Amino acid sequence: MPEPLPYLYIFLDESGDFNFSSTGTRFFTLTTVTLIRPFPLETALAAVKYDLIEQGESIHYFHASEDRQAVRDKVFQAIAGGLASFRIDSVVVEKSKTQPQLKPEETFYSGMIGYLLRYVLEQHDLAVYAEVIVMTDSLPLKKKREAFEKAIKTTLSTMLPTETKYRVLHHPSQSCFILQVADYCNWAIFKKWERSDLRSYDIIKTAVKSEFDIFRTGETFYY
DSSP: OOOOOOHHHHHEESSSSSSSSSSSSSEEEEEEEEEOOOHHHHHHHHHHHHHHHHOOOSSSSTTHHHHHOHHHHHHHHHHHTTTOEOOOEEEEEEEEGOGGGGGGGGHHHHHHHHHHHHHHTSSSOOOGSSEEEEEEEEEHHHHHHHHEEEEEEHHHHHOOOOTEEEEEEOOOOOGOOHHHHHHHHHHHHHHHHHHHOOTTTTHGGGGEEEEETTTTOOOOOOO
Protein backbone atom coordinates (compact mmCIF):
# COMPACT_ATOMS: atom_id res chain seq x y z
CA MET A 1 0.00 0.00 0.00
CA PRO A 2 1.24 3.52 -0.75
CA GLU A 3 2.23 5.74 2.13
CA PRO A 4 -0.59 8.07 3.23
CA LEU A 5 -0.18 11.67 2.16
CA PRO A 6 1.01 14.09 4.85
CA TYR A 7 -1.04 17.00 6.13
CA LEU A 8 0.35 20.51 5.76
CA TYR A 9 -0.19 22.58 8.92
CA ILE A 10 -0.03 26.37 8.90
CA PHE A 11 -0.20 28.07 12.31
CA LEU A 12 -0.78 31.81 12.31
CA ASP A 13 -0.27 34.61 14.83
CA GLU A 14 -0.27 38.42 14.83
CA SER A 15 1.16 41.34 16.80
CA GLY A 16 0.33 45.02 16.82
CA ASP A 17 -3.00 46.77 16.82
CA PHE A 18 -5.48 48.25 14.38
CA ASN A 19 -5.05 51.79 15.71
CA PHE A 20 -3.62 53.82 12.82
CA SER A 21 -3.12 56.99 14.88
CA SER A 22 0.11 58.06 16.56
CA THR A 23 -0.98 56.26 19.74
CA GLY A 24 -1.06 52.85 18.06
CA THR A 25 1.81 50.49 17.40
CA ARG A 26 4.11 51.50 14.58
CA PHE A 27 4.04 48.06 12.98
CA PHE A 28 1.65 45.17 12.54
CA THR A 29 3.09 41.72 11.92
CA LEU A 30 1.41 38.54 10.76
CA THR A 31 3.45 35.34 10.91
CA THR A 32 3.00 31.72 9.92
CA VAL A 33 4.75 28.62 11.20
CA THR A 34 4.44 25.83 8.62
CA LEU A 35 5.27 22.17 9.20
CA ILE A 36 4.13 18.59 8.91
CA ARG A 37 3.81 15.95 11.61
CA PRO A 38 5.37 14.66 13.74
CA PHE A 39 5.84 17.77 15.89
CA PRO A 40 8.95 17.18 18.03
CA LEU A 41 8.58 20.67 19.46
CA GLU A 42 5.51 19.54 21.37
CA THR A 43 7.60 17.06 23.32
CA ALA A 44 10.32 19.65 23.96
CA LEU A 45 7.87 22.29 25.17
CA ALA A 46 5.98 19.84 27.34
CA ALA A 47 9.30 19.06 29.03
CA VAL A 48 9.91 22.79 29.61
CA LYS A 49 6.42 23.24 31.03
CA TYR A 50 6.68 20.39 33.49
CA ASP A 51 10.25 21.27 34.44
CA LEU A 52 8.96 24.71 35.40
CA ILE A 53 6.03 23.24 37.32
CA GLU A 54 8.42 21.02 39.27
CA GLN A 55 10.48 24.13 40.05
CA GLY A 56 7.46 25.77 41.65
CA GLU A 57 6.01 27.70 38.70
CA SER A 58 2.31 27.59 37.80
CA ILE A 59 2.50 27.46 34.01
CA HIS A 60 -0.72 26.85 32.07
CA TYR A 61 0.73 27.65 28.65
CA PHE A 62 3.36 29.87 27.06
CA HIS A 63 2.62 33.41 25.85
CA ALA A 64 5.62 35.48 24.85
CA SER A 65 4.38 38.95 25.80
CA GLU A 66 3.24 37.79 29.25
CA ASP A 67 5.90 35.26 30.22
CA ARG A 68 8.79 36.26 32.47
CA GLN A 69 12.14 36.55 30.73
CA ALA A 70 13.44 33.44 32.50
CA VAL A 71 10.53 31.46 31.06
CA ARG A 72 10.99 32.98 27.61
CA ASP A 73 14.64 31.97 27.65
CA LYS A 74 13.72 28.34 28.23
CA VAL A 75 11.00 28.37 25.58
CA PHE A 76 13.26 29.95 22.97
CA GLN A 77 15.96 27.41 23.83
CA ALA A 78 13.48 24.61 23.07
CA ILE A 79 12.35 26.33 19.86
CA ALA A 80 15.96 26.79 18.76
CA GLY A 81 16.47 23.04 19.02
CA GLY A 82 13.64 22.39 16.57
CA LEU A 83 14.20 25.09 13.94
CA ALA A 84 14.96 22.54 11.24
CA SER A 85 11.43 21.10 11.53
CA PHE A 86 9.48 24.17 10.41
CA ARG A 87 9.59 27.39 8.42
CA ILE A 88 8.60 30.90 9.43
CA ASP A 89 7.10 33.46 7.06
CA SER A 90 5.98 36.94 8.02
CA VAL A 91 4.42 40.03 6.51
CA VAL A 92 5.36 43.32 8.16
CA VAL A 93 3.17 46.40 7.88
CA GLU A 94 4.43 49.89 8.66
CA LYS A 95 1.00 51.20 9.51
CA SER A 96 1.66 54.88 8.75
CA LYS A 97 2.03 53.93 5.07
CA THR A 98 -1.37 52.26 4.90
CA GLN A 99 -3.70 53.93 2.43
CA PRO A 100 -7.09 55.08 3.83
CA GLN A 101 -9.08 52.56 1.80
CA LEU A 102 -7.17 49.72 3.47
CA LYS A 103 -7.63 50.87 7.08
CA PRO A 104 -11.03 49.33 7.86
CA GLU A 105 -10.18 46.37 10.06
CA GLU A 106 -11.84 43.70 7.92
CA THR A 107 -10.22 45.02 4.72
CA PHE A 108 -6.78 45.36 6.27
CA TYR A 109 -6.85 42.03 8.07
CA SER A 110 -8.15 39.98 5.16
CA GLY A 111 -5.73 41.61 2.73
CA MET A 112 -2.65 40.90 4.81
CA ILE A 113 -3.70 37.35 5.60
CA GLY A 114 -4.44 36.66 1.95
CA TYR A 115 -1.07 38.02 0.85
CA LEU A 116 0.92 36.03 3.40
CA LEU A 117 -0.97 32.79 2.95
CA ARG A 118 -0.73 32.97 -0.83
CA TYR A 119 3.04 33.32 -0.60
CA VAL A 120 3.37 30.43 1.87
CA LEU A 121 1.32 28.12 -0.31
CA GLU A 122 3.43 28.98 -3.36
CA GLN A 123 6.45 27.48 -1.59
CA HIS A 124 4.93 23.98 -1.51
CA ASP A 125 3.91 21.32 -3.99
CA LEU A 126 0.34 21.23 -2.79
CA ALA A 127 -0.52 18.08 -4.73
CA VAL A 128 1.50 15.96 -2.29
CA TYR A 129 -0.66 16.82 0.75
CA ALA A 130 -3.86 15.15 1.82
CA GLU A 131 -5.13 18.36 3.38
CA VAL A 132 -4.05 21.86 4.32
CA ILE A 133 -4.97 22.80 7.88
CA VAL A 134 -4.74 26.46 8.87
CA MET A 135 -4.94 27.08 12.59
CA THR A 136 -5.12 30.26 14.62
CA ASP A 137 -5.84 31.19 18.19
CA SER A 138 -9.53 31.59 18.99
CA LEU A 139 -10.76 34.93 17.68
CA PRO A 140 -13.14 36.70 20.06
CA LEU A 141 -14.53 39.22 17.58
CA LYS A 142 -17.04 37.90 15.07
CA LYS A 143 -16.12 40.43 12.37
CA LYS A 144 -12.45 39.59 12.70
CA ARG A 145 -13.16 35.86 12.60
CA GLU A 146 -15.31 36.25 9.50
CA ALA A 147 -12.69 38.38 7.72
CA PHE A 148 -10.00 35.87 8.63
CA GLU A 149 -11.97 32.90 7.36
CA LYS A 150 -13.03 34.66 4.17
CA ALA A 151 -9.44 35.61 3.30
CA ILE A 152 -8.10 32.15 4.03
CA LYS A 153 -10.85 30.24 2.26
CA THR A 154 -10.64 32.51 -0.79
CA THR A 155 -6.89 32.00 -1.01
CA LEU A 156 -7.08 28.25 -0.43
CA SER A 157 -9.87 27.65 -2.90
CA THR A 158 -7.98 29.62 -5.55
CA MET A 159 -4.58 28.00 -5.07
CA LEU A 160 -5.19 24.42 -4.02
CA PRO A 161 -5.60 21.57 -6.50
CA THR A 162 -9.27 20.65 -6.69
CA GLU A 163 -8.63 17.32 -4.98
CA THR A 164 -6.81 18.88 -2.00
CA LYS A 165 -8.99 19.46 1.03
CA TYR A 166 -8.54 22.26 3.54
CA ARG A 167 -9.84 23.38 6.90
CA VAL A 168 -9.62 26.56 8.98
CA LEU A 169 -9.57 25.96 12.74
CA HIS A 170 -9.70 28.40 15.65
CA HIS A 171 -8.37 26.71 18.79
CA PRO A 172 -7.37 28.31 22.09
CA SER A 173 -3.59 28.66 22.03
CA GLN A 174 -3.54 27.04 25.48
CA SER A 175 -4.52 23.79 23.78
CA CYS A 176 -1.73 23.69 21.21
CA PHE A 177 2.02 23.98 21.69
CA ILE A 178 2.60 24.88 18.03
CA LEU A 179 0.24 27.85 18.29
CA GLN A 180 2.41 28.92 21.21
CA VAL A 181 5.50 28.52 19.00
CA ALA A 182 3.84 30.75 16.37
CA ASP A 183 3.14 33.31 19.10
CA TYR A 184 6.78 33.29 20.19
CA CYS A 185 8.14 33.54 16.64
CA ASN A 186 5.78 36.34 15.71
CA TRP A 187 6.57 38.19 18.94
CA ALA A 188 10.29 38.00 18.13
CA ILE A 189 9.71 39.46 14.67
CA PHE A 190 7.45 42.18 16.04
CA LYS A 191 10.04 43.16 18.66
CA LYS A 192 12.67 43.43 15.94
CA TRP A 193 10.59 45.89 13.91
CA GLU A 194 8.79 47.78 16.65
CA ARG A 195 11.71 48.23 19.07
CA SER A 196 14.82 47.23 17.09
CA ASP A 197 15.23 44.43 19.64
CA LEU A 198 17.04 41.48 18.01
CA ARG A 199 17.61 39.35 21.10
CA SER A 200 14.81 36.88 20.39
CA TYR A 201 14.85 37.27 16.62
CA ASP A 202 18.46 36.16 16.41
CA ILE A 203 17.47 32.85 18.00
CA ILE A 204 14.89 32.00 15.31
CA LYS A 205 16.27 33.79 12.25
CA THR A 206 17.60 30.68 10.50
CA ALA A 207 14.01 29.43 10.18
CA VAL A 208 12.68 32.78 8.89
CA LYS A 209 12.29 32.12 5.17
CA SER A 210 10.50 35.35 4.31
CA GLU A 211 9.95 38.62 6.15
CA PHE A 212 8.26 41.02 3.76
CA ASP A 213 7.90 44.71 4.54
CA ILE A 214 4.82 45.10 2.41
CA PHE A 215 4.92 48.92 2.15
CA ARG A 216 8.69 49.24 1.90
CA THR A 217 8.47 51.30 -1.31
CA GLY A 218 5.61 53.46 -0.08
CA GLU A 219 3.36 52.11 -2.80
CA THR A 220 -0.30 51.24 -2.32
CA PHE A 221 -1.03 47.58 -1.69
CA TYR A 222 -3.95 45.99 -3.52
CA TYR A 223 -5.45 42.66 -2.56
